[in-house]
Amino acid sequence: MKAVVLAEPEVLRLVNLPEPEVGPRDVLVRMRGLGLCGSDLGVYRGAREVPERPWLMGHEGVGEIVAVGADVADRAVGQQVAIEPNYCCGRCAACASGFTSACTARVIVGMNHPGLLAEYVAVPAEFTWPAAETVALEDLVCTEALTVARSAIRRSDVGPGQRVLVVGAGSQGLLLCLALRALGATVAVQEPHEGRADLAHSFGAETDAEGEFDLVFETSGVPQALRAGLARLRRGGTALLVGIDSRPLELTSADLVYHQHTLKGSLIYDHPVDFETTVDLLNRDDVRPGKVLQARFPLEESAEAFASVRSVAGKSWISFD
Incomplete structure (x- = not known):
C-alpha cells in the first residue's frame, strides 16, 4: 500500500508499506481523508521529536471500515468512520475519573505512535466513530479538530x-x-x-x-x-x-x-463523550465544519499539503479518493 513518511525534517517520501495486520479488537480502515494542523507541522519541521525516522505522519483521519477483528461486535464493514487519534489507557486515575485527556499512558497517533497517512490503517475499534452516510467527507475530515x-x-x-x-x-x-x-x-x-x-x-x-x-x-x-x-x-x-x-x-x-x-x-478532548457528541452533531447536520477546508491535495502531493499549512487561510487536507 502507498504511504507517506517523514525521512528527515521537511522531507516527505511516498513509499510502499505492507498492509497492516488487524488484531482481534481492531478494525481495518481504508483511508479517505486526512486533515492537517499545527501539531503535524511541528513533526514535519522537526520541532516535535518522533520515536524514529522514517516516520508515518498524520492523525486527523477518516475512512471506511473494510475488515473487523474477531472480537469486534459493534463495528461493521462499510461504515464510514472518524478516527479518534488519542488512545487513552482506561486504567489510570485520570481515565477512571473521565479526565482521559490527562491519561498518563496516552497513545498519540502520529506523535508517539505511527500515523494515518497511508491507504490502510489498523485502529482499535473503540476509537473509531461511525458517521451517517449523509455526512459529507469534507465535514467528516474536520471531526477531530472540531472535537x-x-x-x-x-x-x-x-x-x-x-x-x-x-x-x-x-x-x-x-x-x-x-x-x-x-x-x-x-x-x-x-x-x-x-x-x-x-x-x-x-x-x-x-x-x-x-x-x-x-x-x-x-x-x-x-x-x-x-x-x-x-x-x-x-x-x-x-x-x-x-x-x-x-x-x-x-x-x-x-x-x-x-x-x-x-x-x-484545554488539551484535546475526553473519551468517549467528546468525540461521540461531535459525531452526533454531524449526523444531525447542525454544523458544517467542512467549509473550513480551503486547500485539497492528493496523497502524492503530501509535501505540498504540509508546506501549505502556514499560508492557507483555513485548513489544508489530503484526499485519498
Whole structure:
C-alpha cells in the first residue's frame, strides 16, 4: 500500500508499506481523508521529536471500515468512520475519573505512535466513530479538530448570548467560531492575517467589535496575542487557552488578581463523550465544519499539503479518493 513518511525534517517520501495486520479488537480502515494542523507541522519541521525516522505522519483521519477483528461486535464493514487519534489507557486515575485527556499512558497517533497517512490503517475499534452516510467527507475530515474546539467550549461553560473573543483565526479558531455561533454566542475574532479574518467574518464572526467580552478563547499560542485578548476580557471573565507555545506568558499576578480573571488550559478532548457528541452533531447536520477546508491535495502531493499549512487561510487536507 502507498504511504507517506517523514525521512528527515521537511522531507516527505511516498513509499510502499505492507498492509497492516488487524488484531482481534481492531478494525481495518481504508483511508479517505486526512486533515492537517499545527501539531503535524511541528513533526514535519522537526520541532516535535518522533520515536524514529522514517516516520508515518498524520492523525486527523477518516475512512471506511473494510475488515473487523474477531472480537469486534459493534463495528461493521462499510461504515464510514472518524478516527479518534488519542488512545487513552482506561486504567489510570485520570481515565477512571473521565479526565482521559490527562491519561498518563496516552497513545498519540502520529506523535508517539505511527500515523494515518497511508491507504490502510489498523485502529482499535473503540476509537473509531461511525458517521451517517449523509455526512459529507469534507465535514467528516474536520471531526477531530472540531472535537478539540467543542471540548474547549464544554470546559468554558459558555452559554447563548454571551460575548466571546476568539484570538487567532487559524483552523482551530475558525472551528471555534462555527461551534460558538451554533451555540448562540456572539463571536468576534482577533486576527492580523486579512484572509483568515475575512474567512472568520464569512462564518458570522465580527472582526472589528468593540468593548469587553465574557470569555476569550486563545488559539494562536502567541504570548503577545493572549495579552491583547486579556485586555478585552471583562473583570471576572474566563480565558480558555487552546494554542500551545513554550515561551513565557507576559502576565503578572497583579494582572490576574486585580481583574479576577480565570485562565484555563484545554488539551484535546475526553473519551468517549467528546468525540461521540461531535459525531452526533454531524449526523444531525447542525454544523458544517467542512467549509473550513480551503486547500485539497492528493496523497502524492503530501509535501505540498504540509508546506501549505502556514499560508492557507483555513485548513489544508489530503484526499485519498
